Amino acid sequence: MYRIGQEEKDAVARVIDSKKLFKVNDEAQETYHFEEELKAYFGTPHTILMTSGQGALTSALIGMGVGPGDEVIVPAYTYIATAMAVVAVGAMPVIAEIDDTLMIDPADIERKITDRTKVILPVHMQGYPCNMDAIMAIAKKHGLRVLEDACQAVGTSFGGKLVGTIGDAGAFSFNYFKIISAGEGGALLTKDRSLFERALIYHDSSAIAYFGNQLESFTTAPFCGVEYRTNEITAAILREQLKKLDGIVHDLRKNKKLLCEALGDKAKLIPSNDAAGESAMNCTLRFDSAEEADRFANTVSGATVPINTGKHIYSNWDVIMAKKGAFHPLMDPFRMAANRAPDYTPDMCQKSLDILSRCAHFGINPDWTEADIEARAKEILRGLQV
Numbered sequence: 001m002y003r004i005g006q007e008e009k010d011a012v013a014r015v016i017d018s019k020k021l022f023k024v025n026d027e028a029q030e031t032y033h034f035e036e037e038l039k040a041y042f043g044t045p046h047t048i049l050m051t052s053g054q055g056a057l058t059s060a061l062i063g064m065g066v067g068p069g070d071e072v073i074v075p076a077y078t079y080i081a082t083a084m085a086v087v088a089v090g091a092m093p094v095i096a097e098i099d100d101t102l103m104i105d106p107a108d109i110e111r112k113i114t115d116r117t118k119v120i121l122p123v124h125m126q127g128y129p130c131n132m133d134a135i136m137a138i139a140k141k142h143g144l145r146v147l148e149d150a151c152q153a154v155g156t157s158f159g160g161k162l163v164g165t166i167g168d169a170g171a172f173s174f175n176y177f178k179i180i181s182a183g184e185g186g187a188l189l190t191k192d193r194s195l196f197e198r199a200l201i202y203h204d205s206s207a208i209a210y211f212g213n214q215l216e217s218f219t220t221a222p223f224c225g226v227e228y229r230t231n232e233i234t235a236a237i238l239r240e241q242l243k244k245l246d247g248i249v250h251d252l253r254k255n256k257k258l259l260c261e262a263l264g265d266k267a268k269l270i271p272s273n274d275a276a277g278e279s280a281m282n283c284t285l286r287f288d289s290a291e292e293a294d295r296f297a298n299t300v301s302g303a304t305v306p307i308n309t310g311k312h313i314y315s316n317w318d319v320i321m322a323k324k325g326a327f328h329p330l331m332d333p334f335r336m337a338a339n340r341a342p343d344y345t346p347d348m349c350q351k352s353l354d355i356l357s358r359c360a361h362f363g364i365n366p367d368w369t370e371a372d373i374e375a376r377a378k379e380i381l382r383g384l385q386v
């Protein structure tokens, strides 16, 4: 979380003074306005603010009608929450390789498609966009739906379009580690009315009680859901955060450009699916060997080899790898007769493990001064010489 201060304090005070902290109050206030502002910013007809990014992913899959018997293709490099959302709806995550961009490899998506595949779930990691042209073409060819995990990429674009709005649905996270934040929070974006209706019913166990008027216009019959409903304080903070997004992305891009210019051709960046569209919160360098990447990460403060980022690597998704899909055996998708349990092995995406071992990344700060950038460039250039 980079920029938060007086505006957010005032927003929280506004909600507390109103004594209306519940999303569903008589005159819908902060949540209603935030959702309207989000729709306007992203040019999307439907959105739901909720408690988390994983909640948004799960609700989107429910919205698409995904369940037992279905397969969803996810990348080998993403936070475990992506795969957990698939299991949460009773479906099977099928894990695909990444390519040199560190995003899901479109060629491997095609290889992983079976007669059970319903959804492709590309993940825009660390503000880098996936190759959405290739992914949308594959989805069209095979009649699949696309859910974009844009939890780490609010404000990133691909081919001039904001990610999260290109597929059938997109999910954002506003937890503490993301580009804009309320500590926790998530949002679902979609142009699909029926997906929206199902996700709305699912994400709020009280939808039937509180959205009475809205539900009358629904074509979806109500069903039992869970509770991912947001609150007015989160929404009020996020209204201020959204106003800051353009400024943050602008300054991240400017600072990454200045840093890269100072590094010159000594630093080899990973290839990008759309360099201009990156939100530039991150800089990733590639190396000829894992040893070189390790040496660099050990010398440069804040630099990390992605293979060491724990639960972002499929082979460390312990509960998924162990096929422990639920709190009760009869509820466990990995044991359901409708599903074909996948054959996961730690080395099944060896290409991804190799790529993730041969690069190193570090964060960009939107508030760096020119002197900070110069000092950072010097440290990185030193790190490249060891």
Ligand SMILES: *Cc1c(COP(=O)(O)O)cnc(C)c1O
Binding pocket: 051, 052, 053, 054, 055, 078, 079, 081, 082, 123, 149, 151, 152, 172, 173, 174, 175, 185, 186
């Ligand atoms: C953060 C994150 C999530 C989950 O977001 P929460 O708000 O913590 O539930 C999902 N996918 C990716 C890629 C993430 O980085």
